[in-house]
Amino acid sequence: VTAETAPVQGSGTVEASAAQERRDRRRKAERSDRARAEARLGWYLAGPAFVVMLAVTAYPILQAVYESLFRYRLTAPDEREFIGLGNYAVALTDGVFWQSTWVTTLIMLVTVAIELVLGFALALVMHRAITQLRGLLRTAILVPYGIITVVSAFAWFYAFDINSGYVNQWFSWVPGITEDLNWFAQQGTSLFVIIASEVWKTTPFISLLLLAGLAQVPGDLEEAAKVDGATWWQILRRVIIPNMKAAIMVAVLFRALDAFRIFDNVFVMTNGANGTRVLSLLAYQQSITRLEIGMGSAISVLLFIAVIGICFVAIKLFKVDLAGARGER
Amino acid sequence: VVGCFTAGVLLLAGCGSAESVPTLTWYTNPDNGGQARIAQQCTEAAEGRYRIEVSVLPRDASSQREQLARRLAARDRSIDLMSLDPPFIPELAEPGFLAPMPDDVAEQVSEDVVEGALLGAQWKDELVTVPFWANTQLLWYRSSVAEAAGLDLEEPVTWDQLIEAATEQGKYLGVQGTKAESLTVWINALVTSAGGEVVANPEAPAEDVELGLETDAGREAARIIGEIGGAGLGGPGLPTADENASFSQFQGDSGSFMVNWPFVWPAMQSSVEAGTLDQEVVDDVGWAMYPQVAEGEDARPPYGGINIGVGAFSDHVDLAYEAAVCIVDPAKQAEYFVSDGNPPSSVSAYDDPQVQETFPMADLIRTSLEQAAPRPQTPFYNEVSAGLQETWYPPSDVDPETSPGAATELITGVLRGERLL
Numbered sequence: 005v006t007a008e009t010a011p012v013q014g015s016g017t018v019e020a021s022a023a024q025e026r027r028d029r030r031r032k033a034e035r036s037d038r039a040r041a042e043a044r045l046g047w048y049l050a051g052p053a054f055v056v057m058l059a060v061t062a063y064p065i066l067q068a069v070y071e072s073l074f075r076y077r078l079t080a081p082d083e084r085e086f087i088g089l090g091n092y093a094v095a096l097t098d099g100v101f102w103q104s105t106w107v108t109t110l111i112m113l114v115t116v117a118i119e120l121v122l123g124f125a126l127a128l129v130m131h132r133a134i135t136q137l138r139g140l141l142r143t144a145i146l147v148p149y150g151i152i153t154v155v156s157a158f159a160w161f162y163a164f165d166i167n168s169g170y171v172n173q174w175f176s177w178v179p180g181i182t183e184d185l186n187w188f189a190q191q192g193t194s195l196f197v198i199i200a201s202e203v204w205k206t207t208p209f210i211s212l213l214l215l216a217g218l219a220q221v222p223g224d225l226e227e228a229a230k231v232d233g234a235t236w237w238q239i240l241r242r243v244i245i246p247n248m249k250a251a252i253m254v255a256v257l258f259r260a261l262d263a264f265r266i267f268d269n270v271f272v273m274t275n276g277a278n279g280t281r282v283l284s285l286l287a288y289q290q291s292i293t294r295l296e297i298g299m300g301s302a303i304s305v306l307l308f309i310a311v312i313g314i315c316f317v318a319i320k321l322f323k324v325d326l327a328g329a330r331g332e333r
Numbered sequence: 334v335v336g337c338f339t340a341g342v343l344l345l346a347g348c349g350s351a352e353s354v355p356t357l358t359w360y361t362n363p364d365n366g367g368q369a370r371i372a373q374q375c376t377e378a379a380e381g382r383y384r385i386e387v388s389v390l391p392r393d394a395s396s397q398r399e400q401l402a403r404r405l406a407a408r409d410r411s412i413d414l415m416s417l418d419p420p421f422i423p424e425l426a427e428p429g430f431l432a433p434m435p436d437d438v439a440e441q442v443s444e445d446v447v448e449g450a451l452l453g454a455q456w457k458d459e460l461v462t463v464p465f466w467a468n469t470q471l472l473w474y475r476s477s478v479a480e481a482a483g484l485d486l487e488e489p490v491t492w493d494q495l496i497e498a499a500t501e502q503g504k505y506l507g508v509q510g511t512k513a514e515s516l517t518v519w520i521n522a523l524v525t526s527a528g529g530e531v532v533a534n535p536e537a538p539a540e541d542v543e544l545g546l547e548t549d550a551g552r553e554a555a556r557i558i559g560e561i562g563g564a565g566l567g568g569p570g571l572p573t574a575d576e577n578a579s580f581s582q583f584q585g586d587s588g589s590f591m592v593n594w595p596f597v598w599p600a601m602q603s604s605v606e607a608g609t610l611d612q613e614v615v616d617d618v619g620w621a622m623y624p625q626v627a628e629g630e631d632a633r634p635p636y637g638g639i640n641i642g643v644g645a646f647s648d649h650v651d652l653a654y655e656a657a658v659c660i661v662d663p664a665k666q667a668e669y670f671v672s673d674g675n676p677p678s679s680v681s682a683y684d685d686p687q688v689q690e691t692f693p694m695a696d697l698i699r700t701s702l703e704q705a706a707p708r709p710q711t712p713f714y715n716e717v718s719a720g721l722q723e724t725w726y727p728p729s730d731v732d733p734e735t736s737p738g739a740a741t742e743l744i745t746g747v748l749r750g751e752r753l754l
Contacts, residue, residue: 075750078406079428079712090750100753166570167578189572189727277512277726278572286753292399294715294754295406303753 065308072301079295091302101286101303105310108282111195112263115202119259120252122203123210130211131218149208157272160201164188191279198269198280206262210255217251218244257318261311283307355649357385357656359414360401362639363392367673368416375659383652385414394418394514398715405430405644412644413653414660417462419453419640420708420718423535426456427712432643432650434460438658445663449636449705450678456710457536461642463657464678466666468637469701470522470592471694472621478502478589479619486621491628492523492557495590496566505568506561507579507591510728515575517708517718518635519592520725523554525633525706527626532709532717539713539748546737553626555725555733562728572727584614592623594637595698599674599691620694622701633706638678670695676702719754720744 072091076084095101126145133141148156164171164187175181187193221244229239245252267284274280276289287307291300361368372385379385390397398421404412405425417425425431442463443451450467454460472490479486482498499506509515524531529550533543545551561567568587570578576593580600583591591597601618604610623634641660643653659665666677667685676698677683683699692698709717724740725731746752 079402079424079430081406081428094751095753098753166573167581184569186569186573189569275512289719289754292403293395293719295399295402299750299753 068301068304071297072305074298076298077296091299095302095306104281104283104286107280108264111199111266112260114199115263116256116259118203119207119210120256123207124214126211127214127218130215145211146208148205153205153268154272156205157201157269160197161273164197188274189278194274194278194280198273201269202266206259210259213255214251217248221247253322260314264311264314354381354384355652357383357413357649357653358388358411359385360388360390360412361416362397363389365673367669371660371665375656378659383656385656408646410646410648413647413649414656415642415644416639417642419638420714422462423456423710424712424714426461430645431461432645432647435654438654441658442661445680446678447680447699447702449702450638453636453707454640462640463661465641465661466638466669466675467678467702468594468676469698469705470594470623470635471697471701472624473583473591473593473597474619475588475617476619477617478504486619489622489625491625495624496560499566499589502589504589505582505587506566506589507583507593508561508567509574509576509579510562510567510571511573511575512722512726513575514718516726517721520554520721521708522633522635523557523626524550527553532711535709535711542713542748544741544744546740551737552733555731555736558725558728559731559733562731567728584610595676596674620697631704634701634704636705636707713748716747716754717744720747
């Protein structure tokens with residue numbers, strides 16, 4: 005509201021002549037009143053949402069930061085003790101923390117890379133599909149995204165499980181897959197299933213964001229390139245992708261943040277066994293399983309800082325333009 | 334009505350409803366509906382003094398503990414009665430989350446109880462929960478395999494004999510190697526059977542807890558697990574095998590010997606009824622006492638089960654204890670055993686004719702319970718158990734030289750707040 009009124013106000017005063025000054029001042033006062041009223045209305049309208057946001061995000065975050073400074077076990081409330089940054093020191097010097105960070109980063113990088121390629125292909129298919137098929141196709145592609153993560157995690161788990169799974173039997177022709185392959189008994193195979201499930205589940209999300217980006221690429225640019233004799237590959241590389249860079253970067257950022265907070269798949273499939281523990285699970289195990297509120301909060305805060313770090317790097321280094329992707333510019 | 338009136342002075346809400354009967358909420362572990370039936374029976378027997386409502390907890394014991402501990406830490410008044418897994422009792426008893434048991438109730442419920450269940454219901458030598466049902470593992474075997482291997486199961490057998498028999502016959506042993514509570518159950522049974530203790534001083538505060546793993550008993554336990562894991566004797570599914578997984582392997586062609594809870598017996602019967610299991614397999618199944626570690630030294634089988642705890646913040650502690658006494662009535666325990674497959678903690682319940690008919694191994698279960706060893710009774714049981722699972726997993730990597738030391742280092746480090754878990 006204020007952003008729209010400000011330039012009008014500015015130009016009005018700059019061009020005002022001395023004779024009009026008094027009248028202008030009155031008008032300005034009037035406008036200010038109105039602007040103030042509008043600003044107030046703006047606050048009235050947005051205020052409740054703002055307060056709710058503070059209550060559900062800022063408050064818990066501050067509470068976690070505060071509690072991370074204590075040694076505090078839920079079942080021994082009387083022994084609560086202030087230890088400053090002690091929890092952070094323990095976490096940051098423990099191999100378990102770095103191992104979890106590494107696994108989380110690996111899952112993030114691999115899933116986002118696969119999903120970007122796959123999601124782009126799906127977005128192209130959805131974009132190019134003939135009108136009659138478009139609705140059906142988009143629905144079909146979106147189905148995995150509509151499934152609750154825990155449910156999809158269980159479905160994948162049971163498919164690969166050595167006792168109830170069918171994957172070993174169906175794919176026994178693939179070298180390395182036998183009846184006796186226990187997918188969840190080693191790190192590599194466990195991570196493979198976790199990543200595959202994650203990719204299956206969230207590729208639709210990334211392809212939807214990319215589809216929005218594709219729709220923004222002006223058709224005449226493509227046509228011009230075609231007239232100039234560009235091949236399909238050249239059009240893709242030199243026309244389409246550069247024109248939807250903003251959408252791609254936003255999709256990558258959103259998915260990267262999402263992937264970094266992965267929890268459900270790991271929790272359901274391995275519960276962190278065989279070196280598959282991720283940061284969210286580590287925080288869960290400290291605060292929920294061990295009831296160590298202080299240590300759990302410290303790890304949650306570290307996770308939060310890592311997520312902010314990823315955001316910062318993406319926005320500053322790769323110049324992700326959130327407004328641009330929504331077509332606001 | 335009187336109970337409601339006195340309670341009503343403290344809290345009007347509970348008695349303000351149309352019927353002025355106090356409602357007791359009983360948090361139960363999931364079963365075949367037996368606890369809900371008992372709640373109904375006790376509600377009827379109470380003749381309007383109280384009503385019991387059942388609220389079902391999550392599926393596995395660790396999640397049940399998480400939910401109850403968090404609610405109790407928040408002083409949840411809705412918890413009147415709860416079904417507790419024994420290893421987690423000290424953790425709730427130590428901060429005073431369990432209401433003190435009246436002397437007359439304590440006297441009444443400690444009579445006619447198998448030894449293992451009585452030990453498991455205590456904290457610092459005082460009864461803090463009411464023993465309800467008591468679980469123990471037996472050695473289940475396929476007679477055909479035992480015969481072929483020339484093993485006489487009438488006599489106690491050792492783990493080494495089982496390893497040898499399974500190797501010889503090319504079969505798999507049914508043990509629980511998944512990274513979960515069942516692995517701790519196995520480790521604890523092996524260590525105690527070898528004459529040791531996982532925790533040397535379970536009542537000590539966190540910083541002073543000492544483990545008993547770096548002993549001959551600890552090393553012997555590690556040797557057995559490492560040998561079974563290393564030789565692939567648990568089958569390819571061992572690193573993810575829980576009780577159900579080893580049970581299904583046992584019923585297959587590669588099944589030979591298995592340590593497992595008695596639920597497997599009614600489960601096999603219903604599989605036959607459902608047509609998913611041949612009667613031949615059931616006819617081939619035998620049972621014996623849990624295997625020994627050292628020949629001639631009695632095994633200490635695992636002890637599990639459920640005790641009834643009364644929440645310290647309940648508005649109806651007296652009524653809740655009255656209800657608990659009703660719940661654990663030996664006749665109801667016997668009925669529960671038959672309907673849900675969970676063995677009684679009451680000695681006399683085993684003499685029930687229907688129990689004897691449904692469970693031909695009932696007397697063995699009772700003997701096993703008298704011999705059973707509880708898991709370490711410490712308020713830090715969760716850390717001990719998770720630390721063991723972290724260091725004694727996967728089974729093929731367990732090494733008598735390194736695993737006991739690694740577990741000791743990790744668990745004591747965690748308890749001193751110097752390590753993550």
